[in-house]
Amino acid sequence: MATVDGASPAVASMELVLYALGALAALWWAWRALDGAWLRPRRLARALQAQGLRGTSYRFPSGDMQEYVRLGAAALSAPMPPSSHAVAQRALPFDHAAIKQHGNVCLTWFRSEPRVIVNDPKLFREILSDKNGRFGKQKSILSIQGLFADGLTSHQGSKWVAHRRIINHAFHLEKLKRMLPAFATCSSELIRRWQDSVGDDGVQEIDVWPEFQNLTGDVISRSAFGSSFSEGRRIFELQSEQAQNVVKMSRATHFPGYSFLPTKLNRRTKANAREAAELLRGIITKREKAMKDGHADNDDLLGLLLETNIKESQETGSSKPIMTTEDIIGELKLLYFAGSDTTAVLLTWTMVLLSMYPEWQDRAREEVLWVLGKNSSDFEGINHLKVVTMILHEVLRLYPPILLLSREAYEEAELGGITYPAGVTFALPIACIHHDPELWGEDAGEFKPERFAEGVSRASRDSPALFHFGWGPRICVGQSFALLEAKMALSMILQRFSFELSPSYTHAPFPVSTLQPQYGAQIKLAKI
Template identity: 30%
Template sequence: MELVFDCMRIFSWVTLVGIVSFIVHQYGTVWLKSERVRRKLRMQGIKGPQPSFLYGNLSDMQKLQLHAQAILKLPNEQTEFVAHDYTNTLFPFFEHWRKEYGLLYTYSTGMKQHLYVNQPELVKELNQCITLDLGKPSYITKKLQPMLGNGVLRSNGLGWAQQRKIVAPEFFMDKVKGMVGLMIKSTQPLLSKWEECIEAQGGSTAEVKVDEDLRGVSADVIARVCFGNSYVKGKEVFSNLRNVQKAMSKQNFLFGLSSFRGKLFPINKQNEVMSSLDREIESMILEAGKERKQDSLEKSSSSERDLMQLLLKGAASDQSILDKESSKRFVVDNCKNIYFAGHESTAVAASWCLMLLALHPEWQTRIRVEITDHCPNGLEDADSISKLKTVTMVIHEVLRLYPPAAFVSREALEDTKVGNLILPKGVCIWTLIPTLHRDPDIWGQDANEFKPERFSDGVSKACKFPQAYVPFGLGPRLCLGKNFAMVQLKVVLSLVISKFSFSLSPNYSHCPTYRMIVEPGNGVYILVQKI
C-alpha cells in the first residue's frame, strides 16, 4: 500500500513539474518572440515604456485607467459644459505615453508587442499600403469571433480579399442610391413616435432618449436591405446580435493577455450564453436564406434582389467557395458583419449628430433652410440627398469629433515595409482616431470645437493633412459601408430636422464610453418640439 502511495506521489510531482515546465516553455517561447519584435523596433529608434516580464505594460495601463475613472467620479460644477476631448479619460495610457514618447512609440500587453502610430506621414503611408501582409490583429479577432464569425471584417489575407470582392460591389454608390426609399420608409415610424410623445406630454415639447429609437431605425434599414420581404425575421436576428455585442462589450479588448491564457481557463457562463445565441442566429439566418434563395429564382434582374439574395448568388459563383458548408458560413458571417458595421456604428453616429446639433441650434436652422431651398417637396430620392451640402459638412464634423471606431488596428502578418519603417512580423499597429482628429497641428487651435464650416470645401481642404481624417478607417480595408452610412445619416438628420427643432435636455449627462465603439454612455436625451 505504501508503494502505491509513493507511486501516486511521484506521479503527482511528475505531472505538476510537467505542467509547470509546459507553462514556462510556452511563456518563454512567446516572450522571446515578443522581445525580438521589440528589439527590431528599438533598433529603428522607436522608444516606449519598459515592459515587465510576462505582463508587459499591463500594470501601468490598468493604474492609469483606474486613476482616470476616479477623476471622472469627482463632482463637476460645470454640469452644462460638454468637453469633446475624451481621450484622456477613455484611453489615458495612450495619452500619457504620447506626451512622453511622441506620436510613434512601442508598448506591450502581456506577450504582445504593439506600435502606436499617430504621425500623419506614417498614417498616409499606411493608407497607401495595399499589401495583404497587414491584417486585423489575430488576438482581438479571436475574441470577436462570436460577433463576426469569419466574415469580411475579421478575416485576413486571400480569404479577406475574396470576400471583399463579393461584398463590396453591393455597397457602391449606385447600389446605395437605390436604398434611399427604404431608408425614408424606415425613419417614418420614429417621426410618428416623437410626434405622439409631444402630444402625450402636453402638445408642446417632449423629452426623448434617442439612442434606442435610432438603433431601431438603423436595424429596420439593414433588415429591409438584407432580408427584403423577410425583414421582420432580420430584425429578430439583429436583436440577438445586439445581445451578443452587449455580452462581448464586458470583455476587455485592450488589456487582454496572450491567447495562451484562454487555454488555461475553461469556458465561462458568459461564453456559453454567447454560443447559444450564436447557434440561434445562424439557424435564423439560414432559414431566411432558404426563403430568399427561392425568391431570387423568381426575380429576373439583380436590381430587384435584396442583399442576402445577392450574397447567395456571389457565394454560388465564387470559385473559392466550393462546398455547401463554406457557402453557408460565408452568408451567415457576412450578415453578422453587415449588422455590426452598418447598424450599430451608424446608429451611434446619428446619436452623436443629434447631441451636437442640440447644442448648436444655429446649424439646425441652416440645414432646415437648405432642405427648403433644394427639396421643397421633401426628400424624394438620392438626387435630393446629394444636394444637401450643409448636412454633409455637419456629419463630417461629428465623425471627426466622435468617430464610432476609436482605432485603426493592424497586425504585421509578415515583415512589412511602410515608408522608411520596417514592421516586424507579429507587431500590432494602433492609430488612435480621436487623437488624430484633434491634433491642433493638423486641424488648428480650434480642433476641439464643433465647426462644420471647416468642411465647406470638402475633406481635402479641411485640415493640413487630409490623410489624418479617418472616421471610416484607412487603406484597402476602408469601411465597406461608408457610402451606406453617409446616405443613411443624411436621410435621418434631414427628416428629423424637417419635422422638429430640439435642444439638449437637462437630464443629458455627457459620458463617452468605449464599448467596442465609442458611444454615449448614459444615452442622449433631447427636448423635441414640432416645427
C-alpha cells in the same frame, strides 16, 4: 534480487526515467515562461530602442496594464464638461498620454507583448493600404470574432478579394437607390412616434440613443431582408447583444483557452451565434427557393448579394458558388453591426452637437428645406446637402464611432525607418489622430464644420487624416449606405422638429464596441 523498497530494478529505472522526463518538461515550460515574460520582451525592447523608437520600459510581468487600467478608471470616473469634445483623453487615455509623452510613434506593452501606437497619418495610411500581407487583423481577436461575425473584416488574401468584389456590387450607389423606400419607411415611423409623444405644449424630452439604435436596426432589417423584416429584427437583437459580449471576451484573450471555458458569457455568446446563424440560414434558403421559382423580389441586400454571387461564380467558371451559405451568413452578421450601431452613434452625436450649436442646426434646416422642401426621399437632393455633409464629417471627426484600429505584423516589416519583428501589434488611435492640433490646427477640439467646406482632402494639413471609415483597400464597404441613411433621417428630423439638450443630459462619451453616450442622450424636441 529486489531493491530496498521492494520494487524491481526495471520498475525503479522506469520511474527514474519518468521523473527525469517530468523534470525536463517542467524545465522546458519554465524556460518558455521565462523567455516569454522576461527575456524576449527585453530583447525586443533593446532592438527597437536601438533604432530610435521611444516609449515605455517593459515592466515584468504585466507591462503597461496597471497604468492602462488606472488611467482608464480615472478618465471615466466623472463626466466631461458639457462644452468639451476632448474624446481622446476620455476614451483612449493611455494612448493619448503615451503620445503626448513619447511622440506620435511610440512603444508600449500589453503584458509581455510589444504594442506600437501609430499617431502619424502617413504611417497610418501605409499600414491600412498594405497589399503585401505584412499587416493584418490581430490573430488573438480573429480567434473569437467568428462568434460575432466571420465576415469581410476578418478575411485575408484571395477570400477577401472575392468577397469584397461581390459585396461591392450590392453597395453600389445605383443599388442603394433601391433601398431608399426602406430608409424612408423606418425614418417616417420614428418621426410619427416622436410627433405622437409630444405633449400639448409642443415639447417632449426623448433619449435619442435607444431611438436611433432601433431606427438603424429596423433600416438594416428592411434593407437586408425586405419581407423577412420580423426575423431580421430578432437577428438585430442578437447581434446587438453579441457585440457587447465580444468586447468582454476580447478583454480576456490573454488567458490561454479562455474562449473554450464553459463560462456563462461563453455559453451565452455561442448560443446567440447559433440562433442568429439558424435564422439567417432559414431566410437564405427561402430566398434561394423563391429565386429558383421566379418569385423573388431582389431589391434588398440579401437579394443583391445572392444575385451577384451567382453571376460572379458563373463568370469565373466555378461549378460552385464563390460564397457559400456559411460565408453569406457571416457577411450578414457583420452587416448588422457595421450598418446599425455605427450609424446610430453618428446620429446620436449629431443631435447632441446640433443642440449645443443651434446656429448650425438652423443652417442645416435651412439647407434641407431649400433643397428638399418637405420631401425626404430625393436621392439626388440628399447627395447635394453640402452643409449637412460638413456637419456629419465634423461629428465623425470629433466623435468617431470606432476609436481605434489594431493591426499585427504577420512578418518582419519596415515602417517609418524602423524594422519590426513579426508579432508586433500596431494600435491606430483614430480618436487621437482626429484631435491632433498638428493636423487640424489649434481649434482641433472645437466643433467647426466649415473646415470641411472644400471636402475631406483639404480639411487637414496632412491629407487625408479622417479615418472614421478606415482607409485603403479595406475601407468600410458600407460607408455610402451609412451616410445616405444618416442624411435622410437627419433631414426628416430637421424638417419637423427643433431641438436642444435637456437639463438632464450628462456629457459622457463612453467606449464600448463603439463610442456611446454613457448616460443616454436626452434631447428636448419641439414641433415646427
